[in-house]
Amino acid sequence: METAIETRLQQEKAAIRKRKREILMERIFLTLSWITLLFTITVLLSILSKLFVDGLTRINWQFLTSFPSRKPELAGIFSAWVGTIYVMALTAAIALPLGIGAAVYLEEFSKRNWFTRLIELNINNLAAIPAIIYGLLGLQVFVRWFNMGESVLAGACTLAIMSLPVIIVASREALRAVPNSIREASLALGATKWQTVSNHTLPLALPGILTGTILALSRAIGEAAPLVTIGALTFIAFLPVSPLDPFTVLPIQAYNWVSRPQPEFHQNAAAALIVLLVLLLLMNSTAIYLRNRYQQRWRI
Amino acid sequence: MKTKKMVRWVYWQEKLVVMVIFSCAFVSVITTLAIAISLGVEAIGFFREVSLIRFLTEKEWTPLFSIKKFGILPLLCGTFLVAGIAMILSIPMGIIIATYLAEYASERARRFLKPVIEVLAGIPSVLYGYFALLFVTPLFQKFIPSLSGFNAFSPGIVLAFMVLPTIASLSEDIIYAVPQSIREASFALGATKLQTVFRAVLPAASSGILASCFLGFSRAIGETMLVTIAAGQMPNLTINPFEPIQTMTAYIVQVSLGDVPHGSLEYKTIFAVGLSLFLITLVFNLLGLFLRERFVRTFQRLG
Numbered sequence: 001m002e003t004a005i006e007t008r009l010q011q012e013k014a015a016i017r018k019r020k021r022e023i024l025m026e027r028i029f030l031t032l033s034w035i036t037l038l039f040t041i042t043v044l045l046s047i048l049s050k051l052f053v054d055g056l057t058r059i060n061w062q063f064l065t066s067f068p069s070r071k072p073e074l075a076g077i078f079s080a081w082v083g084t085i086y087v088m089a090l091t092a093a094i095a096l097p098l099g100i101g102a103a104v105y106l107e108e109f110s111k112r113n114w115f116t117r118l119i120e121l122n123i124n125n126l127a128a129i130p131a132i133i134y135g136l137l138g139l140q141v142f143v144r145w146f147n148m149g150e151s152v153l154a155g156a157c158t159l160a161i162m163s164l165p166v167i168i169v170a171s172r173e174a175l176r177a178v179p180n181s182i183r184e185a186s187l188a189l190g191a192t193k194w195q196t197v198s199n200h201t202l203p204l205a206l207p208g209i210l211t212g213t214i215l216a217l218s219r220a221i222g223e224a225a226p227l228v229t230i231g232a233l234t235f236i237a238f239l240p241v242s243p244l245d246p247f248t249v250l251p252i253q254a255y256n257w258v259s260r261p262q263p264e265f266h267q268n269a270a271a272a273l274i275v276l277l278v279l280l281l282l283m284n285s286t287a288i289y290l291r292n293r294y295q296q297r298w299r300i
Numbered sequence: 301m302k303t304k305k306m307v308r309w310v311y312w313q314e315k316l317v318v319m320v321i322f323s324c325a326f327v328s329v330i331t332t333l334a335i336a337i338s339l340g341v342e343a344i345g346f347f348r349e350v351s352l353i354r355f356l357t358e359k360e361w362t363p364l365f366s367i368k369k370f371g372i373l374p375l376l377c378g379t380f381l382v383a384g385i386a387m388i389l390s391i392p393m394g395i396i397i398a399t400y401l402a403e404y405a406s407e408r409a410r411r412f413l414k415p416v417i418e419v420l421a422g423i424p425s426v427l428y429g430y431f432a433l434l435f436v437t438p439l440f441q442k443f444i445p446s447l448s449g450f451n452a453f454s455p456g457i458v459l460a461f462m463v464l465p466t467i468a469s470l471s472e473d474i475i476y477a478v479p480q481s482i483r484e485a486s487f488a489l490g491a492t493k494l495q496t497v498f499r500a501v502l503p504a505a506s507s508g509i510l511a512s513c514f515l516g517f518s519r520a521i522g523e524t525m526l527v528t529i530a531a532g533q534m535p536n537l538t539i540n541p542f543e544p545i546q547t548m549t550a551y552i553v554q555v556s557l558g559d560v561p562h563g564s565l566e567y568k569t570i571f572a573v574g575l576s577l578f579l580i581t582l583v584f585n586l587l588g589l590f591l592r593e594r595f596v597r598t599f600q601r602l603g
Binding site: 019022025026029030032033036037039040041043044047050054097098099100101102104105106109110118121122123124125126128129130131132133134135136137139140141144161164165168192193194195218221222223224225228230231234254255259266269270273276277280284 | 329
């Protein structure tokens with residue numbers, strides 16, 4: 001009798017110990033997560049503070065309106081930021097129609113067969129290919145075979161091809177979010193598939209599509225690698241006018257300055273990167289504004 | 301008569317539109333073919349002059365010097381060294397963050413933390429390079445005197461934070477997608493929260509988490525500007541992370557910035573290196589996509 005109670009007591013104690021150990025483990029895991037998150041946020045903040053401490057004092061009107069120069073205090077980013085905006089606008093003009101077309105086909109028209117699956121796998125794989133490979137593609141196809149030269153147009157085509165997969169995936173999600181009842185109502189009234197898409201589905205999905213596109217383009221804007229590869233120059237002392245003019249962009253200009261030994265040039269690089277970040281911030285806030293302003297909540 | 305004409309017009313319009321948007325979707329297939337062809341054509345030209353065996357077995361990479369050696373090994377070694385350092389740090393961090401966000405964090409914390417992590421993915425890689433070269437390296441040099449100005453170590457560490465959003469975000473989606481029934485079954489058997497998370501949910505999500513690690517690794521291998529700026533331009537067959545090295549991507553940038561004439565052997569080298577890079581990332585991408593697909597299919601059946 002006594003021994004039975006004792007074993008029972010022992011068992012209970014063991015169970016309590018086990019439970020305590022588990023609570024401890026849980027605490028350790030949670031602490032570890034908080035440390036990891038805190039560490040990540042610290043790194044993010046130190047990247048930004050290092051950048052602003054180095055570069056903020058260098059930003060002034062002269063810096064924004066001067067061309068690159070051998071003397072760091074005379075150099076500026078006029079051709080770089082104009083080039084960035086030019087390339088971006090052209091990229092959007094090329095990528096947006098292609099992306100919407102592909103997304104509408106895959107989401108609204110395609111049949112579920114092996115070919116569609118192949119295209120989908122292909123798009124997923126293209127989204128994961130390194131940017132510099134697109135640079136080599138652009139160098140060979142656009143610069144050499146299509147004879148565009150090291151021009152704004154070649155750069156825009158390269159970036160458009162690079163951001164297409166992301167735009168397609170985002171556009172498909174936006175189309176999928178439009179409820180089926182809308183399509184069915186339109187079809188029931190005798191509209192054809194294309195009439196349904198062009199009059200109802202696409203306009204309703206457009207804010208979502210634009211949000212996704214802007215986010216994809218803001219990725220592309222920060223990529224220097226593909227444009228370096230197709231031969232965008234770092235020393236451009238004029239503004240590109242025609243799409244066939246040579247050009248430079250902010251990240252390439254910043255890379256050029258960072259790879260020089262003088263600290264004054266590093267300051268210029270930091271300032272150019274701040275301008276680039278401001279541009280990115282503008283694009284992202286536009287995307288968020290579009291999303292919040294036009295996002296519909298469907299009550300079905 | 302008039303209606304008949306209109307119906308015919310609508311019919312043809314429909315056909316035309318489908319053709320146009322089908323070709324838009326087909327652009328993606330053309331892109332893949334164009335990548336294969338454009339890399340392949342120049343790479344074949346390269347391998348006509350330099351045998352594949354020399355390319356894979358020589359231990360030096362000096363195509364721009366007067367004594368030319370064409371061994372890819374130093375570039376491969378540099379690439380994997382930097383990416384390896386990044387993965388050692390970012391895989392555990394990514395999985396911890398993903399598990400915490402998906403299983404423990406409150407809705408408010410999630411809504412604040414997810415965008416913060418994703419900001420890391422939006423920072424331009426030149427800025428990461430700037431940070432690695434001018435902040436991280438000088439900081440580490442205080443503790444490790446043998447660390448040279450260009451090295452594999454600090455870009456590796458910084459690269460970890462660059463691929464962290466990829467791994468954390470994709471893994472979190474996967475953990476979130478594990479069906480609730482699995483958690484409920486575990487609780488019903490008397491398991492605690494910790495046991496449920498670590499012995500039921502994470503094992504169920506393991507193939508998907510592995511997939512996100514593969515995709516993250518593929519991104520780390522292809523990252524260009526960060527390693528070009530901070531790791532150096534010296535092909536170096538070493539596993540010492542404190543020495544300057546050169547990655548495959550950095551070599552392509554180095555040649556692109558120089559005055560190498562079209563059609564020369566030096567020009568063709570970047571396509572041979574690019575093709576190698578493409579094939580390596582392709583293997584990891586396909587592995588990742590395949591595992592992800594398998595995860596999704598497994599749990600679709602469970603509902």
